[in-house]
Amino acid sequence: MTDPEDLVERVRDGELRLHELEDHADHDTAAEARRLLLERETATELEAIGDYAFPAETAEPNIENMIGAAQVPMGVVGPVPVSGGAATGDHYLPLATTEGALLASVNRGLGVIRSAGGADARVTKNGMTRAPVFRVAGVAEAAETVEWVDENTEALAEAAESTTSHGELIDVEPYVVGDSVYLRFAYDTKDAMGMNMATIATGEACEIVEAETPADLVALSGNLCSDKKPAAINAVEGRGRSVTADAVIPGELVEERLHTTPEAIAEANTRKNLTGSAKAGSLGFNAHAANVVAAAFLATGQDEAQVVEAANAITTMDARENEGGTTDLYASVSLASLEVGTVGGGTKLPTQAEALEVLGLRGGGDPPGSNADALAEIIAVGALAGELSLLGALSSRHLASAHEDLGR
Template sequence: MTAPEELAERVRDGDLRIHELEDHADHDTAAEARRLFVERETGTDLEAIGDYAFPAERADPNIENMIGAAQVPMGVVGPVTVSGGAADGDHYLPLATTEGALLASVNRGLGVIRDAGGADARVTKNGMTRAPVFRVAGVAEAAETVEWVENNVEALRTAAESTTSHGELLDVEPYVVGDSVFLRFAYDTKDAMGMNMATIATGEACDLVEAETPASLVALSGNLCSDKKPAAINAVEGRGRSVTADVLLPGELVEDRLHTTADAIAEANTRKNLIGSAKAGSLGFNAHAANVVGAAFLATGQDEAQVVEAANTITTMDARERDDGTTDLYASVSLASLEVGTVGGGTKLPTQAEALDVLGLRGGGDPPGSNADALAEIIAVGALAGELSLLGALSSRHLASAHEDLGR
């Protein structure tokens, strides 16, 4: 076996390119050789980066030019008490983050939710999208293409589903802009997040569109999908899983645990999350939902770049007066585009797989799709807890002191 030092020298001499090392050694040796090369080129010490706890070969589907692993601190919050369409009972939610006080805040919100009997959560819509863009000569050919698509959805479904044993084509929505035709394909990808599945299936369907219409494919992704970018279409139509969680908190519980009132939290939400976000032109109307989603994504092996779409969340807080004059707090979060899976991608990595084991959601569910639905519901309740805790801290003017007390 070639030694790492020799491989590093061959890269430095130009005899090998940095991405060719796995052709000459096992994955761990290749990673070590790459580290040595980078250390010598940059004058750095990569001891911590090279101290990873899984075979490098396990990461081969997930990364190129591996030198080690980025270790993000992981904690756990909970139990998350949820009554959902797929999730039920108490679950511990692993979160990975470098932001101090985040888990403490989420845990505080979860404690209040538990004392209120738990939260309800439901996945209200499911569809991973891919939207290719086609070129046509003009509006007449655009109309001809759209008419063919609308009359031949079954043929497109047959073509798309021929590439996968799991995915199902749900819908194809056409959009016309001058001589461009966009077709937004939506799929049920079961327990996979499904971006690759949707891309491959859509490619097969595009061949049929080109064969049967005047349209010529320009790009398999035309950004109307829309993946990893703030987009109103995802905030309105959804992408991945659209999920909502809510809870009704007794007024005395709000006062005892959050040290404020239902009216104060509702006002803070209206003025901050609704009016403030509207004035800013935000697509999301929430306090920090992406904080919880991002930490859950890192812990459970989701595509971290899709956190941007979690920022579409709308948080509502409503003070509800009871017959006895007591005011309770109704709280909800609605995440329009939460893209999660429990199979494929980063969920196969050892650390992330263990985190899914903590949730009891590793791998495919029975029925298919139920594990990913459950994960979405649990994350939504975690996000709800984070919203409650932060809005409670803001309305009680305890935010700064809480960070000071925790030394963050």
């Protein structure tokens, strides 16, 4: 077995570079050697970072220059009945976060939703996008390129789908800006989040575009996708899964459990989430939907940077008079760009795979895509619970006291 001390000396002598250690030792020994080097270079003890519970080799597709693991506390909320297009019945939702009071708040909202009979949720649109940018001489060549693309979508689909056994090209939407042509490819990636799948498939299709049109590829991603950046196109057109969850909460339940009224919550939502967000120029019109999404992403192995797009959410709250003459609260949250998968990427890591097992959604679904749809619906209900709880706390003026009571 290779001695990690020997690897440290070889790095210090310039014989090896940090990323080459796995070529000379097993993955755990390589990680140990990097920790030893860092401890000596920075005078830092890395005992906690080095105390991880999975073989380092399993993380090879997910990280380079591994030294250990970042351990984030994980809790669970629920169960809550979800009536979805893919998710049905009761579900526990694992959430990983360092924000105290978050799970308590979400669990409070889920409890109210459960007492009200559960929530409905539906994935209304699905399409992972990649948008390359091409150079043309001018608008005449741009129009020629766009016309060819419109007439040859089947040829592009054949090229793109030749790279994957699962992905399916749904649409190619062209955009012209001067002498730049952007083609926004959208794919059904089934149970994979699908960013890499879309990139590889689009690269193959771009070769056809270059061969058949005057356009020259400048960059495989032209930022019209748009990945990991706030973007209006994702808020409007969606990226990944567009999903909505809603519930009707009886007025007496709002008063008993949230200590406020449907009218007060609806007003708080309008003035805060809608008017306040509009004045701020926000792309997200919600209270804190990204909080639940981020915690679910960390727990289930999603790409955490894509929380940026997941914050493209709109929360609506309306006071509705029911047949009995009393007032109920209609509550919904619509996430335009929830990019999730149950296969590939971080979902293969042991901790995250276990969290998906808790949800009953590990691996591919039957039919393909159903597990990722179900995950999106459950996360949306969790986000709805978080919105309901926070707006209830704000409208009852209990937010600060709740944090004080919990000591955080």
